[in-house]
Amino acid sequence: MSAHEIKKIAVLTSGGDAPGMNAALRAVVLAAEHYGLQVLAFRHGYKGLLENDAVPLVAQDVLHILQYSGTIIKSARCPEFKTDEAAKKAAENLQNNDIDALVVIGGDGSFRGAEHLSHHWNGQIIGVPGTIDNDLYGTDATIGFATAVSIAMDALDKIRDTAEAMDRVFIVEVMGREAGFIGLSSTMASGAERMILPELQREKPLTIAALVKHIERVKKVRGESSYVMVLSEHQWPGGAVALAEQLEAEYHLPCRPCLLGHIQRGGSPAAADRILAAQLGVYAIELALQGETLVMSGIQGNKAVATPLPDTWQIDKPLDPNLVHIQHRVFNPVKKNGDAELSAKNSVTNVA
Numbered sequence: 324m325s326a327h328e329i330k331k332i333a334v335l336t337s338g339g340d341a342p343g344m345n346a347a348l349r350a351v352v353l354a355a356e357h358y359g360l361q362v363l364a365f366r367h368g369y370k371g372l373l374e375n376d377a378v379p380l381v382a383q384d385v386l387h388i389l390q391y392s393g394t395i396i397k398s399a400r401c402p403e404f405k406t407d408e409a410a411k412k413a414a415e416n417l418q419n420n421d422i423d424a425l426v427v428i429g430g431d432g433s434f435r436g437a438e439h440l441s442h443h444w445n446g447q448i449i450g451v452p453g454t455i456d457n458d459l460y461g462t463d464a465t466i467g468f469a470t471a472v473s474i475a476m477d478a479l480d481k482i483r484d485t486a487e488a489m490d491r492v493f494i495v496e497v498m499g500r501e502a503g504f505i506g507l508s509s510t511m512a513s514g515a516e517r518m519i520l521p522e523l524q525r526e527k528p529l530t531i532a533a534l535v536k537h538i539e540r541v542k543k544v545r546g547e548s549s550y551v552m553v554l555s556e557h558q559w560p561g562g563a564v565a566l567a568e569q570l571e572a573e574y575h576l577p578c579r580p581c582l583l584g585h586i587q588r589g590g591s592p593a594a595a596d597r598i599l600a601a602q603l604g605v606y607a608i609e610l611a612l613q614g615e616t617l618v619m620s621g622i623q624g625n626k627a628v629a630t631p632l633p634d635t636w637q638i639d640k641p642l643d644p645n646l647v648h649i650q651h652r653v654f655n656p657v658k659k660n661g662d663a664e665l666s667a668k669n670s671v672t673n674v675a
């Protein structure tokens with residue numbers, strides 16, 4: 324389809340909100356207006372698409388929203404969208420509203436939903452990656468990730484003050500139930516001594532005995548000092564609270580848990596997320612104008628790249644093995660034979 328054949332686009336934000344979603348929405352609306360397209364926003368993600376809960380948006384509506392997290396058109400998780408009846412209803416609403424292309428701002432679930440919809444609607448669908456988890460193949464970063472890492476880093480810096488003053492072990496639980504990008508990046512940014520991440524746990528689960536041994540060895544090398552651990556959610560039975568209780572009760576290690584939770588999705592989006600949102604939102608509209616469909620607008624090596632939507636969740640996006648190597652070997656106070664080798668290891672497994 325060429326540029327002049329598209330007249331009206333729809334947009335929605337879906338799944339967990341991510342800092343920078345508003346900035347992405349603004350970019351989509353400004354780009355659409357720039358290219359002479361009308362915009363209809365469905366509120367509350369796929370729920371609004373089912374209920375035809377829609378509002379037209381013009382540039383004036385999105386002025387000065389990029390500095391706020393959340394999403395002015397609301398987001399939701401909508402389990403019923405997985406049915407064929409729901410997708411048919413959504414297709415009907417898109418048709419009745421004369422929509423040529425739909426822009427979905429969300430994570431992998433939202434993109435699966437978009438693909439599901441495509442079996443019942445023949446308009447164009449473009450994805451914009453909005454999730455703090457950064458777990459989508461085809462883009463170096465997702466919108467919201469930089470902010471979440473920065474919030475976790477700030478919290479870890481503050482925790483370090485108390486941990487160091489009182490020679491305590493702290494466990495800081497971060498988001499990312501299936502992907503350790505927030506955990507790895509916030510560990511690197513804060514100098515935490517240990518990270519417990521989904522990818523590492525899947526490969527070689529950490530035992531409490533190995534963890535205690537590491538804590539004791541670090542204290543032996545450094546003398547009385549703090550030990551801060553980053554734990555991705557759902558990676559320990561009972562989470563940070565249960566692990567802290569276990570360390571204190573069974574091993575007499577004074578230990579405190581801290582759960583960051585949804586704090587990681589709020590506040591002011593980092594500059595990196597606002598800029599990424601601008602690039603990806605505008606590129607999404609350009610892709611629609613080029614006639615593309617079922618692709619995600621992403622950035623790879625500073626270049627805008629379109630990736631087929633199914634690839635974004637079907638192809639694994641691994642943690643950077645070099646960052647894992649740096650944390651596990653170079654920065655580990657407990658040295659082992661062979662740690663001084665020059666090459667970064669490709670494996671991303673827990674160290675004892």
Ligand SMILES: Nc1ncnc2c1ncn2[C@@H]1O[C@H](COP(=O)(O)OP(=O)(O)O)[C@@H](O)[C@H]1O
Nearest residue numbers: 338339400401404405430431432433435436439
């Ligand atoms: N397999 C699927 N088929 C249809 N819709 C889906 C599918 N998976 C997710 N969705 C829709 O996308 C929404 C957002 O997905 P979710 O996984 O909650 O968040 P995210 O998009 O951030 O990963 C779901 O609530 C549901 O409406």
Ligand SMILES: O=P(O)(O)OC[C@H]1O[C@](O)(COP(=O)(O)O)[C@@H](O)[C@@H]1O
Nearest residue numbers: 338339430453454455456498499500
């Ligand atoms: O806000 P909810 O519904 O409790 O979901 C929490 C989950 O949402 C996230 O913040 C983002 O995940 P999604 O991108 O899949 O929505 C996860 O890190 C976290 O596990």
